[in-house]
Amino acid sequence: MDNPIHDVIIIGGSYGGLSAALQLARARRDVLIIDEGKRRNRFASHSHGFLTQDGVDPAVIAADARAQVMEYRTVNWLSARADSTARIEPTDGSGANFEVMTNGRKHLARRLLLATGVKDILPRITGLEERWGKAVFHCPYCHGYELDQGRIGVIAGSELSMHHALMLPDWGPTTFLINGAFEPDAEQLESLAARGVTVERCPIEAITGHADILLADRRTLPFAGLFTLTPFEMSSPIAQELGLDFEEGPVGSVIRTDAMKETSMPGVFACGDAARPMASVALAVGDGNLAGAGLHRSLMFGTV
Numbered sequence: 290m291d292n293p294i295h296d297v298i299i300i301g302g303s304y305g306g307l308s309a310a311l312q313l314a315r316a317r318r319d320v321l322i323i324d325e326g327k328r329r330n331r332f333a334s335h336s337h338g339f340l341t342q343d344g345v346d347p348a349v350i351a352a353d354a355r356a357q358v359m360e361y362r363t364v365n366w367l368s369a370r371a372d373s374t375a376r377i378e379p380t381d382g383s384g385a386n387f388e389v390m391t392n393g394r395k396h397l398a399r400r401l402l403l404a405t406g407v408k409d410i411l412p413r414i415t416g417l418e419e420r421w422g423k424a425v426f427h428c429p430y431c432h433g434y435e436l437d438q439g440r441i442g443v444i445a446g447s448e449l450s451m452h453h454a455l456m457l458p459d460w461g462p463t464t465f466l467i468n469g470a471f472e473p474d475a476e477q478l479e480s481l482a483a484r485g486v487t488v489e490r491c492p493i494e495a496i497t498g499h500a501d502i503l504l505a506d507r508r509t510l511p512f513a514g515l516f517t518l519t520p521f522e523m524s525s526p527i528a529q530e531l532g533l534d535f536e537e538g539p540v541g542s543v544i545r546t547d548a549m550k551e552t553s554m555p556g557v558f559a560c561g562d563a564a565r566p567m568a569s570v571a572l573a574v575g576d577g578n579l580a581g582a583g584l585h586r587s588l589m590f591g592t593v
């Protein structure tokens with residue numbers, strides 16, 4: 290058939306999407322995964338904190354996951370960007386409820402899963418972008434241990450970075466680089482001092498070497514690694530275009546879902562970073578597992 294109606298179209302074929310696909314495949318459901326291959330952690334060469342895969346290249350984890358899921362013959366893969374989606378009223382009794390467009394081509398499905406992830410908005414500091422995921426990180430649990438208790442710099446983006454600065458001393462002696470982002474009040478300075486954090490107010494000129502901070506007064510502070518709390522946005526505007534409800538998180542909004550990962554639009558599910566404020570590979574896989582079961586239940590008993 291030229292235009293088959295899939296049980297589920299999954300947009301985003303990384304950890305969250307593939308985990309959902311596995312559940313659906315094991316229920317022998319027909320799934321189309323559409324993915325453009327821009328995982329959030331593609332800048333890092335090692336992934337940590339995901340049981341059984343600690344220290345493995347995140348690209349290898351994703352490739353192994355894809356290979357295992359593609360063993361199921363009801364799963365189809367399309368390497369492409371989903372440009373738009375829409376809810377449709379079935380006119381031919383076929384049972385399709387959603388259409389997804391890729392490069393002018395239409396794909397039909399009964400249910401939709403958004404596992405599209407998020408995009409980090411990096412601070413504009415010379416030398417930061419090329420060190421992202423290599424010497425500059427956002428998650429201490431993912432990359433703090435490997436710094437081997439060396440000196441750590443926390444680059445402030447806003448007052449929210451206080452949280453980061455107060456956590457990082459558990460991974461190494463910490464300097465809080467305020468960089469004009471905000472001015473800590475007396476209480477905040479006291480809590481930083483209590484955690485042994487050094488406060489540096491001189492503006493940052495650039496990051497050089499491995500993770501050396503060149504300050505505006507020409508001093509250079511060498512670090513084993515740097516952390517910064519990045520705001521994020523949706524990788525894809527599809528959720529906004531569908532009119533789904535969002536919930537505000539501290540550094541960005543995520544798609545609102547219920548306990549089984551169904552969004553405010555019946556039949557549309559969301560999982561992984563796009564639908565949770567705290568992010569990790571393990572959490573995306575767990576969410577995907579729930580979403581897969583939720584989608585299956587919706588296909589069996591739900592109405593759209």
Ligand SMILES: Cc1cc2nc3c(=O)[nH]c(=O)nc-3n(C[C@H](O)[C@H](O)[C@H](O)COP(=O)(O)OP(=O)(O)OC[C@H]3O[C@@H](n4cnc5c(N)ncnc54)[C@H](O)[C@@H]3O)c2cc1C
Nearest residue numbers: 301303305325327329330337371406422431561562569570
């Ligand atoms: C530098 C860095 C290092 C990290 N290190 C770790 C770590 O060590 N351990 C850990 O647990 N977590 C780590 N993370 C977090 C981890 O990357 C995310 O939690 C995880 O990738 C979320 O998985 P996901 O499936 O929700 O989204 P993603 O992995 O981001 O995948 C989303 C997928 O959807 C695709 N997509 C988006 N829009 C479309 C569209 N319109 N059409 C088609 N495809 C689309 C993307 O191309 C991508 O392939 C790190 C993050 C960063 C930034």
